[in-house]
Amino acid sequence: MPDLLQIGGLTEVMKARLESAFTIRQLDAFEPEKITHVMTNGHDGIDPELMASLTNLKLISSNGVGYDAIDADTAARRGIYVTHTPNVLNAEVATTAVLLMLACYRELLRDDAYVRSGTWDTEGNPPLTRSADNQTVGILGLGRIGHEIAKKLAPWNAKILYHSRTKKDVTYTYYDNLTAMALDCDVLICITPGGPSTHKIVNKEVLEALGPNGTLINVSRGSVVDETALIEALQSGALGWAGLDVFEAEPNVPQALRDLSNTVLLPHVGSATVETRAAMGALTVDNLLQHLKDATVISPVPECAHL
Ligand code: A2R
Numbered sequence: 001m002p003d004l005l006q007i008g009g010l011t012e013v014m015k016a017r018l019e020s021a022f023t024i025r026q027l028d029a030f031e032p033e034k035i036t037h038v039m040t041n042g043h044d045g046i047d048p049e050l051m052a053s054l055t056n057l058k059l060i061s062s063n064g065v066g067y068d069a070i071d072a073d074t075a076a077r078r079g080i081y082v083t084h085t086p087n088v089l090n091a092e093v094a095t096t097a098v099l100l101m102l103a104c105y106r107e108l109l110r111d112d113a114y115v116r117s118g119t120w121d122t123e124g125n126p127p128l129t130r131s132a133d134n135q136t137v138g139i140l141g142l143g144r145i146g147h148e149i150a151k152k153l154a155p156w157n158a159k160i161l162y163h164s165r166t167k168k169d170v171t172y173t174y175y176d177n178l179t180a181m182a183l184d185c186d187v188l189i190c191i192t193p194g195g196p197s198t199h200k201i202v203n204k205e206v207l208e209a210l211g212p213n214g215t216l217i218n219v220s221r222g223s224v225v226d227e228t229a230l231i232e233a234l235q236s237g238a239l240g241w242a243g244l245d246v247f248e249a250e251p252n253v254p255q256a257l258r259d260l261s262n263t264v265l266l267p268h269v270g271s272a273t274v275e276t277r278a279a280m281g282a283l284t285v286d287n288l289l290q291h292l293k294d295a296t297v298i299s300p301v302p303e304c305a306h307l
Contacts, residue, residue, distance in 0.1 A: 004288065005030055005054070007040035008063070014281045021292055037061070037288055042084075043250070043268075045069020051080075059291045063284040064271070065089060065145075066221060068194035072303040082301045083287040086144055088279040089271040094148035096270040097189050097219045100243025101153075103264045104215045105132035110261065132156055138185035140178065140202070141192030141220065142168055149189055161185055164192075178202075182209035187217060194221030204229040207239045215241040219270045222248040231256045234263065245270050 004022035018024060022037065032053045040046055042064030048071050051057065059081040060070060072082045103109065107129045113119075114126045134157050139146045142162040150160045150172060160172040163181045167174045175181035178201060182188055188210050192198045202216070202225040210216060216239060218225050227248045233239035235256070243264040247253050250268055257263055271280065287297045300307065 002036045002292065003030065003034040004037040004039060005035045007038060007046060008044040009041070010039070011277075011281050013278070014285050017285045018288065021289055037291070039063070039284060039288065040070070042066040042069060046071075048074070051075070058295075059083065059288065059297065061284050061287045061291075061297075063280055066193055067301050068221060068223070070301075072301050076303045076307065079307060081291065081297050081304050081307055083284075083297045083299050083304075084301050085280040085283045086299055088283055089276050090145050090148040091152075092273055092276040093145045093191070093219055093270040094152045096245055096266070097145075097149045097191065097217055098152050100217045100219070100245065100264055100266065101137075101187055101189070101215065102132050104217075104241040104243045104262075105130050105135075109264055135159070135186040136161060136184065137187045137189060138162065138175070138181040139172075140164075140181075140188060140190045140224075142170070142172070143191070145219075146189075146191045149191060179206050179209045182206045182214070183211075185210070186213065187215045189217040190220045190224050192220050192224060194223045198224045200224070200226040202226065202230075204233070207233040210239055212237050213240050215243065217243045219245045222246045222250060227254065227257075231260075234260050 001021060001023045003025050004018060005025050007027060033055055035054045036056050036058050038046060038057065038060045040060060040062050042062060046060060057080050060075060061083045062070060063085060065084050065086050067082060067084050070082055075082045111126055137153055137158045138161040139149055140163050142164045161175055161181050161184060162172050163175045163178045190202060204226065207229055230242060231254060234242055241262045245266040246268055253265060257265065283299060287299060291297050
């Protein structure tokens with residue numbers, strides 16, 4: 001059986017399916033020239049030096065949709081497939097975005113703490129919150145997940161604006177400039193890929209354009225937002241609220257962000273439900289098994305689609 005190098009975690013279901021076709025090797029015990037397949041995830045990716053040492057590598061199957069931790073251009077040049085798990089997590093990540101937005105608007109954490117601490121009993125009702133209805137929501141990255149977020153916001157009667165590299169055939173309002181969109185929206189939801197082209201595109205200027213009544217939601221990658229500028233804007237009141245599922249140096253979250261009461265913070269759980277992780281794991285394994293069978297894959301990243 002061919003050697004599969006495992007990077008990151010694996011569920012029992014995935015392991016059982018993979019063991020029927022591969023010998024699974026761990027990072028501390030493998031022979032580089034014997035590895036033909038790698039299984040990893042969006043967070044761990046694969047170290048470029050490690051990838052270069054795997055001279056017989058044919059496929060890197062990543063469990064997750066974002067693949068900025070994998071050098072897909074180099075892989076494609078070497079004729080190595082990179083696959084990921086698009087679509088099966090769209091609804092879940094969109095739910096996480098909406099959840100964060102609602103939690104910010106309705107001060108879910110503050111009011112939960114209000115009840116638990118007994119303050120309701122001693123001080124009466126808490127201050128009013130803001131309605132999440134009828135807001136103008138700017139989506140940064142109207143791709144597979146971005147579209148799903150727009151659809152999920154319909155019951156809140158959101159007006160949808162979007163910024164992406166290209167204009168889409170949709171009724172939502174397109175902005176070719178991110179700062180201009182931030183000026184016009186109440187909520188900015190980030191759902192682009194990570195990587196050099198989106199590195200800190202949500203900068204001081206964009207955050208200040210979003211403004212004191214604005215809410216930033218990030219369910220993409222921590223690298224998309226300038227975290228230092230974000231902290232300063234939240235501290236000074238230049239930005240109102242932030243709901244964050246992703247951070248620059250996960251799992252390290254700056255104390256300053258944790259100290260702020262106008263943030264809702266999640267440990268990168270956008271797709272982390274039993275159901276969605278099972279679907280992602282199944283697709284990750286399906287790509288590996290299909291490649292073994294007929295040298296094709298189900299869901300290559302765009303850089304490798306021509307292989
Ligand atoms: O290529 P376009 O015009 O459709 O724009 C894509 C947009 N995008 C950008 N927008 C502005 N500036 C950029 N430099 C830039 N680069 C990409 O992000 C597209 O509208 C969206 C990405 O959509 P999909 O490729 O369909 O990705 P999906 O499945 O929605 O996932 C997005 C990301 C993942 O890469 C993970 O980082 C995260 O969500 O879970």
